[in-house]
Amino acid sequence: MTSCDYPNFKTHFAELLRQAAYTIISPDTAIRIELTRTKQASHGDYSCNLAMQLAKSLHQSPRDIANKLIDAMPASLYLDKAEVAGAGFINLFLTHAAKQQCAHQVLQHPDTYGKSDYGHDKKIQVEFVSANPTGPLHVGHGRGAAYGASLANVLTAAGFNVSREFYVNDAGRQMDILTLSTWLRYLELNDIYIPFPQNAYQGNYVSVMAQLIHQAHADRYVHQPKLLLDGLPDSVLKAVVTTDEHLDILIGNAKKILGQDYAYFHNFVLTEQLGDCRNDLMEFGVEFDVWFSEQSLYDNGSVARTMELLEEKKYLYEQDGAIWFRSTDFGDEKDRVVQRENGQYTYFASDIAYHLNKFERGFEQVINIWGADHHGYIPRVKGALQALGLDSDKLEIALVQFAVLYRDGKKAPMSTRSGEFVTLRELREEVGKDAARFFYVMRKSDQHLDFDLDLAKSQSNENPVYYVQYAHARICSVLAQWDGQMSDLETADTATLTNPVELTLLQKLIDFPDTVEMAAKEYSPHLIAFYLRELASEFHSYYNSTRFLVPEIPLQNARLALIAAIRQVLNNGLTLLGVSAPDKM
């Protein structure tokens, strides 16, 4: 937390302007005072457009109002000057002393600098990745993982009480298809060849799981494979065409044949895939507080109970043998099935129960991070929450556009079915965790991401992450060659830091807490990435223009205090993004 003797200047000056404003307008007038950082040094450090906002209602020129506001502003020892510019902007200039003090601030509160209580400990959940445990995570999941983890870190830093959650789709058809796929591969290992459906899981990891079972249990689960083809047309035998119906028949037959042993296979592949997924994410620096099982919602009756609730509120009806939810009442384009003709609940049904459960756990804000291809799914989920009498505005869906892979200048396929996908693990091994994490959050999450594999692999030293890390390593190197005590820098006299580049750097350090807050407010961790690049850029420029280890001790200590503070902020920022800050490169 920032200590009370060193203010947030945006907040501080906004308050002064508020007091000034109420000398010329009625105190019960609602005004929004927003300070923005200026782009040009000649415009000062902070700028406010309040005068232009008031111009219309006061019937005065913006510049006249601006002058009145400046005259009415209470004095501040941090304010060097305030002036009117342009159409009526009020430009505020910080004193050098105010900026120089920031270096001390950072060094005296190294781990907490950048944090704030903006979130007021509000209980917030971030649910992300939530990939089907039916195969390895691919590079599309990687983006959701990097975004979600960074966002959760940013929210935590901004003072929210964050819970990271992974929703495990352990119930449903996709798991059954994987189970069937594994059993078929297992049968092959026992020299029993049943045509492998083209719409089953083709990936090599399926065979690997089958081998594990075969090694442990030999032919124990062979049973009567011929019965598997009961009720299927001959075309399936030739493995030319298999439809979804064929697959469902195969699954049904497998369940019948295997009996209790089906549960063994199902559980084995789930445990195996989930473990792999958890491990993969951990190596990517992404961890979760809660792994929430979809199956548990069936086991404890939550799904049935949720459906009863909707039934009581008259939002369900029967048609064509299925049960429908009236999502059109809430703006969806059509009503949606919650229970199929065959009596099975749909994924949507358990999802409603899941979201009800989230609210019952007391989260004041819930963020779901979904792939952008799910955008059509939003109205029905929000509709269901409204039907249950909940405030759907407390559910924020952050859509993450898929990363489109390019290989040899062409789009590369990345379906989990085709077996040709690029996995997150492969990507990590090729470009490293740090580069992958940084690269993923370099751009706004709702923008398409072109991921050029050749570039990322062959020219990874061009990745911007090295630029930032290099700045950190350079500072470490300088400080290692200095023989003083770090504690001396905490109180070093920084009054000599008056060069433009030094003042720019100090202002940049002051900006860090505001940047974190903005990133939290806008759910935009990419702002941190851009901030770090700018800070690193200004540092590299400083490094090339100014020597730090100089004979004059007071001057040396002042400069070292500044670069030590920069190192700390680089470290704090990189940590938010899950990227390491190396001492050497």
Place this chain on the structure above:
RNA sequence: GUGCCCGUAGCUCAAUCGGAUAGAGCACCAGCCUUCUAAGCUGGGGGUUACAGGUUCGAUUCCUGUCGGGCACGCCA
């Protein structure tokens, strides 16, 4: 066909919920290492923010239309 998102430098992307002269990186050109890490720095060329209107002190941002691109439109998950 309907709905949602998007269109900014040659390429990949920014632009603090409408602000001042639209910014970076890569690529290209010209310079800087007997001195703290050259994975760096300095300078330069590059734009009618897809197009046409509208709203106002002010538009890349908001509204309408056109063109172009992506995604979604299952009793799948």
